[in-house]
Each structure stands twice: as structure tokens, then as C-alpha cells.
């Protein structure tokens with residue numbers, strides 16, 4: 001009986017084939033098999049958000065999902081968002097606003113924040129949305145709530161909010 005599976009998925013726009021033990025998390029597949037170490041392992045059990053990636057545009061904790069569940073999916077990691085000289089606007093805003101210190105949580109923070117703004121644009125309510133019939137808006141309270149799954153042990157939170165708000169266009 002085989003305990004490994006061959007799968008094909010798209011990573012940062014490139015088709016990739018993998019042959020992984022069925023128990024391999026997406027996080028370990030990215031870091032150990034594909035050597036994309038931008039995605040970080042903090043807690044490895046869904047508590048910190050350091051491993052957040054985008055799967056078909058939605059944010060997912062890569063430590064909580066198995067690689068074999070993602071046949072055919074499109075995964076975007078921090079490496080796929082931008083690179084030096086051609087940063088994603090959210091990456092530039094984190095740099096401009098000093099939205100990090102050690103940087104360990106930063107790839108997850110950036111992937112998560114991009115998805116947060118997409119969720120607000122799609123009118124998906126959060127726990128702090130008071131009027132479910134009104135259009136969702138970008139407020140500091142909404143950003144704090146929606147980013148609450150991404151922990152920063154350096155405490156760069158206020159600068160992270162500034163970066164996200166700038167990309168959202170709610171302040172410079």
C-alpha cells in the first residue's frame with residue numbers, strides 16, 4: 001500500500017509536480033520539497049498565521065492543510081507576490097511603514113492582509129461588522145479583527161495597520 005501521492009499544482013504561476021507522503025502539510029511541501037522558505041513555520045498548529053499563503057486567492061494556514069488536498073490548486077506564496085525592484089504594493093507599504101522588526105511573521109502578515117482587503121471588497125463581514133446590510137468598510141477595527149490570526153511577537157501591529165490602511169486608500 002502506498003502512502004505517497006503524486007500531485008500537480010501551480011505555485012506562484014509555475015506548474016509544479018510533487019510526490020509527497022500523504023501526511024505532508026502544504027507548509028512542509030513548500031519549504032522542504034520546493035525550497036520556498038519565505039513561508040514561515042511558527043507554531044505548526046494554526047495558532048500564529050506565519051504560514052499564511054493564498055490558495056486560489058483565499059488565505060489559508062499552510063500548516064493546517066495537507067498538500068494532497070491541493071491537486072490542481074493555484075498557490076501564491078510571498079515569493080510570488082513580488083521581488084526586490086518589483087514589490088507588491090503591500091510589500092512596499094510594509095517597508096515604508098516599518099511593519100516588521102524580525103520579519104518572521106511578515107510573509108504571513110502580507111499574504112493575509114492582501115486577502116483581508118479582498119474580503120472587504122467582496123463584502124464579507126467580520127466579527128466586528130455591526131451592520132450586516134451595509135457595505136463592508138476598511139476601518140482600523142476591521143483590520144485589527146481580520147488580522148487577529150496573524151501574531152507578531154515583535155509587536156509591530158500599529159505599523160502593520162498603517163501599511164494596510166495605505167494600500168486600502170484610507171490613509172497615506
Ligand code: FES
Pocket residue numbers: 040041042043044045046047048049050051052061062063064
Ligand atoms: S505555523 Fe501555521 S499557524 Fe503557525
Ligand code: FES
Pocket residue numbers: 099100101102103104105106151152153154155156
Ligand atoms: S516582525 Fe517579528 S514576529 Fe512580527
